[in-house]
Amino acid sequence: MDVNAYIESGIIETYVLGLASAEEAAELEALAVQYPGIKQAVDAFASLIQSNISEDGITPPAELKQQIMDALEDEFEEPKMVIIPAETPVPVSQPAKVVQITTPGAWRYIAVAASILLVVSAGFNYFYYDKYSSVSNDYEALLNNQKTLQAYQTKYNSLQQTVNIFQDSAMHVVKMGGVKGREGDVATVYWDTRTKDVYVYVNKLPQAPTGKQYQLWAIVDGKPVDAGLIGDCDGVCKMKNIPTAQMFAVTLEKEGGSQQPTFDQMYVAGKI
Template sequence: MENKEYIESGILELYVYGLLSEAENDEVTAMSQKNPEIKAEIISIEKAIINLSSSFSPFISHAQFEKIKAQLELKHGKVVDFKSRSNRLNYLGWAASLALLVGIGFQYNKLTQSNEQLKVKENEKLNLEKTLVTVESKSKATESALNVIRDENNTVISLGGQAAAPTAKAKIYWNKQTQVVYVDASGLPEPPEGKVYQIWSLKLLPQLTPTSIGLLSDFQANQSKVFAVDKTTGAEAFGITLEPAGGSKSPTMEQLYTLGKV
């Protein structure tokens, strides 16, 4: 068989793909060593297939590309007698199909990456929305606190530290007309775990009569430390005690933190 017929038979493509038997591989190898034209054709086929795969390799993982490339490496084998060039075209078509599969893999990987990026963007959007809600909430709380402090109708009562907490202090903002009461607790220390500050409206005469008007719950979460408590009327003094979580029916005088007369 002449070199041209041998080359056009398709046997060299089978050799490159590793589809020949061991004996056939040995014979093709022997012929390629004796015939430079055949050897050059084998090298050309190998380069064409690897280049075709390489055109997709940057978009797939290194491990995937190496697996595909390994299947296309040069093998050794024997001649099988083919009569038509169409066989060669068939095997080139097989190579094109392989390249198509690689391309599909690339598109799948890109789609997966796009979906992951979309999820990240959605999470970032949700986190941003939560942050905006938190900022708006803090802004409203700050604005509300400022309105209380600036309200000229409020009577301001300063509460000084007592034996349980000499350095503690607080302020009561009391509108006697509406009976609305706000407490500025920024001068109080952080309450211990399991404890809560309780606000008392006091009548001093004819005897001391305390009335609970609220708890300073969520003390740490309240950035402004200005709390709205229950309305009161006829108060002659205000006091703040440290009580067990949930509050007490009557003030624990040993834990009286601040006290102030109207």
């Protein structure tokens, strides 16, 4: 085919100005794909026409723009990150758009748009999942901090209580020294003279073996009275209320305590 003859035949100008028949246009479009020279000639003439017409364009009345913008007001979209909003509904009231959606070209664009949207959506999913994980982790960390703080708070409160008891001048202090053979062991009873509440502070006692527990006794008129078990407590442990006593002693008993003290397991004792 003689491409130059074709280009010079006037068909290019006829096509660009919209005067070619459907067959002529289809033929030219097919040839333009095959011969870059034809495409170039089309572009060159189109650009010639565009600049010629644009040169002496006539400004329409100023209010016309606003009028058109108002007419299209409902059709503008918020700026998006997506290239083509595939989910934008095609208004059924516009027949032209319904036709458009049935053309294969439109489907291609919609398919491409849908794919892009899917990818973008997947990206967002990942992004938000990532965010969610990170926030979730942060939340866990905060929760742990909160628990730690609560533990510290509890510890602080009991230590504060211990300090209060130590400083309280109304407390009767009974120091219990180690019995014979256990001279190094020490525990102290703080006996509130107002309320008769008894507190005990373990200065030094061996770790109670498994299944055993230390028990505090008040010796009232020569008879032992259970004053409570020494459990896990920070600082001072609050024991039972003992209205009167002449002596306090600590024995090692089976876990849960005994009715009567096992005297050969006495560790410390002190007279009031």
